[in-house]
Amino acid sequence: MTDPYKVLREHFEELITLTDAEFEYISSHFQLKKLRKHSIVIHPGEISRYEYFVVKGLLKTFMADDSGKEHIWQFAMENWWVSDYHSFHTQEPSSFTVQCLEDVELLCMSSADRNKLCAEMHKFEHFSRLKITSGFLSMQKRVMALLQNDAQSRYKQLLEQYPSLFQRVPKALIAAYIGVSRETLSRLQI
Amino acid sequence: MTDPYKVLREHFEELITLTDAEFEYISSHFQLKKLRKHSIVIHPGEISRYEYFVVKGLLKTFMADDSGKEHIWQFAMENWWVSDYHSFHTQEPSSFTVQCLEDVELLCMSSADRNKLCAEMHKFEHFSRLKITSGFLSMQKRVMALLQNDAQSRYKQLLEQYPSLFQRVPKALIAAYIGVSRETLSRLQI
Numbered sequence: 204m205t206d207p208y209k210v211l212r213e214h215f216e217e218l219i220t221l222t223d224a225e226f227e228y229i230s231s232h233f234q235l236k237k238l239r240k241h242s243i244v245i246h247p248g249e250i251s252r253y254e255y256f257v258v259k260g261l262l263k264t265f266m267a268d269d270s271g272k273e274h275i276w277q278f279a280m281e282n283w284w285v286s287d288y289h290s291f292h293t294q295e296p297s298s299f300t301v302q303c304l305e306d307v308e309l310l311c312m313s314s315a316d317r318n319k320l321c322a323e324m325h326k327f328e329h330f331s332r333l334k335i336t337s338g339f340l341s342m343q344k345r346v347m348a349l350l351q352n353d354a355q356s357r358y359k360q361l362l363e364q365y366p367s368l369f370q371r372v373p374k375a376l377i378a379a380y381i382g383v384s385r386e387t388l389s390r391l392q393i
Numbered sequence: 394m395t396d397p398y399k400v401l402r403e404h405f406e407e408l409i410t411l412t413d414a415e416f417e418y419i420s421s422h423f424q425l426k427k428l429r430k431h432s433i434v435i436h437p438g439e440i441s442r443y444e445y446f447v448v449k450g451l452l453k454t455f456m457a458d459d460s461g462k463e464h465i466w467q468f469a470m471e472n473w474w475v476s477d478y479h480s481f482h483t484q485e486p487s488s489f490t491v492q493c494l495e496d497v498e499l500l501c502m503s504s505a506d507r508n509k510l511c512a513e514m515h516k517f518e519h520f521s522r523l524k525i526t527s528g529f530l531s532m533q534k535r536v537m538a539l540l541q542n543d544a545q546s547r548y549k550q551l552l553e554q555y556p557s558l559f560q561r562v563p564k565a566l567i568a569a570y571i572g573v574s575r576e577t578l579s580r581l582q583i
Contacts, residue, residue: 274540289530325515332522335529340479342532349539350464350572382540
């Protein structure tokens with residue numbers, strides 16, 4: 204069995220170097236959470252107090268519109284972070300639902316602890332800045348592909364970003380992420 | 394006449410406190426640049442080595458598609474930062490054009506200096522993390538409004554984000570930002 208804290212350390216050490224003592228201190232701010240497929244991690248309307256590092260499993264972050272249609276903002280799998288970020292950073296109620304698409308193992312850290320660690324450890328703030336910067340850049344790509352109404356390139360981006368996703372989720376969810384109908388998705392896959 | 398460095402200092406001090414010596418050190422990494430309306434700040438294909446703080450004036454960041462149609466990713470006015478961020482962070486060629494919509498005064502800082510200051514001064518890295526986080530959050534809002542195909546809410550967001558924009562740019566540019574035709578834009582404004 205994989206040690207979740209070992210996975211977390213390797214993830215940090217892709218960007219920063221940590222001594223054992225530093226990692227021990229950082230990891231003391233995380234809690235392990237195991238949830239079953241279909242469980243809801245964040246409900247819309249509640250404040251998202253935690254950010255979740257995915258050790259194992261797959262989740263989706265979505266918003267349902269008035270007609271009940273799901274719009275998927277993000278998938279999160281191993282080595283990704285997931286939360287309702289607007290709520291996490293502002294402590295306003297969440298507008299998203301975060302739900303498990305498989306059984307998951309998460310390491311969660313509170314917003315207060317994220318800020319505390321950033322203030323205490325320059326290298327943790329550095330890690331956080333690099334992570335949010337890459338989130339910003341991938342979001343920018345997505346905005347441009349949506350503006351250009353280019354479903355084919357959104358499909359391609361998704362494939363690049365999550366190569367194993369297509370084996371793990373139903374086609375309907377892929378379509379909801381790209382923002383096209385199931386029928387259009389089938390045409391893109393040709 | 395406004396002192397551009399005074400504007401920059403006030404901008405930093407919205408989020409962090411700086412001593413005179415600290416600000417002097419930071420500001421020594423910026424250069425003032427004055428450009429006329431219509432000037433191109435970043436051409437597509439070149440590497441975006443600088444990030445620009447807007448002291449005065451208005452700019453647009455856009456991408457032209459194969460048919461020559463402009464898709465606007467960002468407007469930038471006083472107290473905003475502008476660059477091709479993908480190129481700035483990765484040092485790969487830019488895919489955007491950044492162009493002045495008015496005469497502008499910019500304070501520019503290189504990517505190397507941004508990284509150097511972040512490494513040397515924890516509080517500068519803190520400032521940078523908070524700024525990129527708010528960029529990420531507003532980008533997320535835009536993705537959701539695009540996914541939900543809700544032009545009305547994209548129009549509302551734009552109004553909230555840049556209240557004075559509508560007096561400063563032609564309607565065609567507003568439409569190119571929202572991702573609708575000029576005709577649809579007129580209907581949204583009713």
